[in-house]
Amino acid sequence: MYLEPTVQRGEVRDRRPVPCAGCIVRQESICGCLSDDGLVALSRLGRKIHLKRGTTLLWEGAEAALVGNVLRGVLKISTMAHDGRERIVGLAYPGDFVGRPFGRSSLHNLTALCDAELCVFGRGAFEMFAAEHGEIEHALLRRALDDLDDARRWLLLLGHKTARQRVASLILEVAERLGRWAPDNIVTLPFSRQQMADILGLAMETVSRSFSQLHAAGVIGLPGGRQIGIRDMAELVAEAGD
């Protein structure tokens, strides 16, 4: 599945031919492009880490020492504004690649919104590996291009959507990216109202009001906590607009 940090290099080469065989995000992550041999080599550079909710892995401005894949949980990509408020510029879901390889220090913080698991690599080691494995660079490129398309969708949202449209859009994104819902189409949001507000460029109160409106309209249910029941998916999509 993965190489424990405690395992020494080279020792287990023969006993674990395909260390990532059980990885839950292997197909969706950039590792999906590698041959078994490549996976063995890469896994030797990586280790799995657990982050508790609220833990920050990468710091804005600091030399980003790590890159990696998200296995479980959701992380926020953020910066601190001059007024001290946090600005969230992106989210990382399972299968996403995080960190900033190649030049430039990290422009953003990377923080776990809920308990999370990642498979991380030292940046230098990963870059050297990538230099020797064109497939990985290609996979990274495709992903970066997709991330860019995603960021541009968010530009549309922040540039032109109303509060309700933004909230509906975010619910839909989480429902899609976190995939399987509980029965009754219930999605558990990994963020607080304030964090949603930071993501959507709104005030917390406005987010709350939008939820109430969507609830009153019968589009969603609010069973409590951070759970959202999607009562009328078609209408929710319509509310999300554009």
Add this chain to the structure above:
Amino acid sequence: MYLEPTVQRGEVRDRRPVPCAGCIVRQESICGCLSDDGLVALSRLGRKIHLKRGTTLLWEGAEAALVGNVLRGVLKISTMAHDGRERIVGLAYPGDFVGRPFGRSSLHNLTALCDAELCVFGRGAFEMFAAEHGEIEHALLRRALDDLDDARRWLLLLGHKTARQRVASLILEVAERLGRWAPDNIVTLPFSRQQMADILGLAMETVSRSFSQLHAAGVIGLPGGRQIGIRDMAELVAEAGD
């Protein structure tokens, strides 16, 4: 400088050892990473095109047949919203790479805001070339990562900046990306007020008012047309905020 479309393949191999030697954006573009041999090979796939202001090179949804580098001018990356209004999600300046290689059809239109020149390649041919030249994929990756950082800066702008901050930010970006200004720190904007509004997520009237305010504050001059005089750079940076 570049290979004219009329020149036959293979004919000029020896007479033009470095066809891109005079290219104005060679160092800033992804081609900067190539050896002379690589440049010769790539230039054989490309051709230079001129676009008149308003011409659209790539259409949303259509199979994007071309990719390339911007040599001169500024292009907008846009989509059409349901209400028929245009939503601009990005700009491409000289040295930028445009188009969507590898999978996915283009999600956006690509349109010249002013007369422009590009060095373009057939997408398939370019992808094959990239597959054989890891340097190019690497350069594309670095650029895609930079573009992603840029897009996230725009997210901050659209998410949290006021109208005046947005306008000031855009003036600064154009001043920086279009580089050399005329005497008196004059920048010529490549877009109409309406286009600026589409870019900044504002109404055209609000953009106009913001200009008037910055003018009244003595930060900028408005000599006429699309020209902006930067009277007080420090203050303009302060106005741009965050």
Add this chain to the structure above:
DNA sequence: CGAGCAGTTGATCATTATCAAAGACGGTGG
């Protein structure tokens, strides 16, 4: 059981969109 925090709801204010009209600019043709 109470303290503290996240979330909701209400009232008011600020910013920006929208609607409307006047003014400036650029190109065209006399």
Add this chain to the structure above:
DNA sequence: CCACCGTCTTTGATAATGATCAACTGCTCG
């Protein structure tokens, strides 16, 4: 060279949306 037309821009008045300030609710955790 100038007058005219259409388009782009500016300015004004009003309305809508969301931010801010404030009170209150419900929940969780000592």
